Amino acid sequence: MAGGGWAGCAAAVELARAGCEVTLLESARTLGGRARRVELDGRQVDNGQHIMLGAYSESLRVMKLAGVDIQSAVLSLPLQMRYPPGAGGMDFLAPRLPAPLHLLGALLRASGLGREDKMALARFSTTARWMDWRLDTDCSVDELLARFDQTPRLIQLMWRPLCLAALNTPTERASAQVFLNVLRDSLGARRKASDMLIPRADLSALFPDAAAAYIGRHGGTVHTGAKVTGLTPLPGGRWRLAATGSALGDAPWTAEFDAVVLAHGAPATAALLRTLQLDAQGEQLATQLATQLDAFTPEAITTCYLQYGADVRLGLPFHALLDNPASGHWGQFVFDRGQLDAAQAGLLAVVISASGAAAELGQAALGAAIAAQLAAVLRRPELAQPSWSRIITEKRATYACSPGLNRPANAAPGTGSLDGLYLAGDYTAGDYPATLESAVRSGVAAAKTLLSSKYA
Numbered sequence: 001m002a003g004g005g006w007a008g009c010a011a012a013v014e015l016a017r018a019g020c021e022v023t024l025l026e027s028a029r030t031l032g033g034r035a036r037r038v039e040l041d042g043r044q045v046d047n048g049q050h051i052m053l054g055a056y057s058e059s060l061r062v063m064k065l066a067g068v069d070i071q072s073a074v075l076s077l078p079l080q081m082r083y084p085p086g087a088g089g090m091d092f093l094a095p096r097l098p099a100p101l102h103l104l105g106a107l108l109r110a111s112g113l114g115r116e117d118k119m120a121l122a123r124f125s126t127t128a129r130w131m132d133w134r135l136d137t138d139c140s141v142d143e144l145l146a147r148f149d150q151t152p153r154l155i156q157l158m159w160r161p162l163c164l165a166a167l168n169t170p171t172e173r174a175s176a177q178v179f180l181n182v183l184r185d186s187l188g189a190r191r192k193a194s195d196m197l198i199p200r201a202d203l204s205a206l207f208p209d210a211a212a213a214y215i216g217r218h219g220g221t222v223h224t225g226a227k228v229t230g231l232t233p234l235p236g237g238r239w240r241l242a243a244t245g246s247a248l249g250d251a252p253w254t255a256e257f258d259a260v261v262l263a264h265g266a267p268a269t270a271a272l273l274r275t276l277q278l279d280a281q282g283e284q285l286a287t288q289l290a291t292q293l294d295a296f297t298p299e300a301i302t303t304c305y306l307q308y309g310a311d312v313r314l315g316l317p318f319h320a321l322l323d324n325p326a327s328g329h330w331g332q333f334v335f336d337r338g339q340l341d342a343a344q345a346g347l348l349a350v351v352i353s354a355s356g357a358a359a360e361l362g363q364a365a366l367g368a369a370i371a372a373q374l375a376a377v378l379r380r381p382e383l384a385q386p387s388w389s390r391i392i393t394e395k396r397a398t399y400a401c402s403p404g405l406n407r408p409a410n411a412a413p414g415t416g417s418l419d420g421l422y423l424a425g426d427y428t429a430g431d432y433p434a435t436l437e438s439a440v441r442s443g444v445a446a447a448k449t450l451l452s453s454k455y456a
Helices: 006-017 057-065 101-109 115-130 141-147 152-167 176-186 208-217 266-273 280-294 363-377 436-454
Strands: 023-026 037-040 043-046 074-077 080-082 091-093 196-199 221-224 227-233 239-244 253-257 260-262 298-307 318-320 333-336 347-353 388-399 421-423
Touching (some): 006 023, 006 260, 006 436, 080 152, 080 318, 091 101, 115 176, 141 152, 152 176, 208 221, 227 266, 266 280, 298 363, 363 388
Antiparallel strands (some): 037 043, 074 196, 239 253, 318 333
16 A cells, blocks of 8 residues: 555555555654644644545444544534625525525524525535536536526625635636536535544644554554655566665665555655556556646645634634635635644634635735634624634645536556556545545555455
8 A cells, every 4th residue: 555645544444444554654753644743833723724524424434433433533513604794795505494494594594694695505416416516527616507597696705705614725616517416415415424523633633543443453564654756567467566664674675566556645646657668558548547647736735823812712613714815815714723622722723725826825825814814803802812823725626626627437447457556545536525535535445456456
């Protein structure tokens, strides 16, 4: 297993459950990939704030399999889009009623939306269900919303922030079909599927650490600080893997395996594919696959952490925010970490999706702008002066989820010298954008494909 992000950990757990002896190699010291624990000035935080959904069935399944207590690991909230009172937003909160009554209840009692806005939202939901959430031809989310006659206010307060949060791609460039897939499995499914699950534990503890322990209990091995440097195909679909790192000792490390799952991100996978020494057919297939992965355009996510006194607390665990870069308002959501973990009292996390332009401001300027935004919209002047703040930008947090994006299968293409090589990552073919759930689903699919190919 090359890569210890959520996809690699999910694949490793699934293979260990099936009785395989798993070796997992991760170049970083901490498992989790682009959703992991980091240390900042002696504080343990995440490299980005995440929200999961009740629809994340595979994530919840493998977490339970690895021994995670879901009820204590996440805070479960009903579907909501709630802006701070008096900030010009809306208050949309689904009651805990059976679907679709929960959406009807949220719509009827939503404040901040006019009759025209509510009619547009009802029309969208009804038409999407009638279409079975499918488009004949993919288009941008902007085109979809125009086709469904959505109002400017509803787009600003509901659809645009939902699209940014789910796809990390602006609506003018985001895939309408993938957006509909997410809405189908949340808004369009049973009520519990639309629940918002906010991690209480850090992202590494939420699953990857538990996965490592599960692998160890099932006879496998996990090496962190171990970078895969090369792959060599062997007869019978076996592979020799080379790696380096202090965890593997001073001498060059190699080992042979019945199969290899590449669970790096798309850029690292493409780079590794180009190093393979293959026959002519295999080299052509590997080059074609690497070129396909090179077409994935990275999108950044920025999280700003701001520490205040332990008595600072928001009215809700999280609020949506009206972002307006022209006014210096970059934040899109703010989370009260103290309501998730008492040890983090007074710590707020502000998220900016598709944050390339925001990150260009630099840490000091962006941190000051976000603190000023919170002070203004929450009407609490003291928030303009946090005692500590730090910005984390994951420049390759996701890929741009554009219309008609061609995503590869879990099995390497063709036969012959690429036999026994499998791909796992949020970029592989599937219904979802680059989320924790798509990474986990890909890892599970890669493991099942491997098992059916190798041991059927």
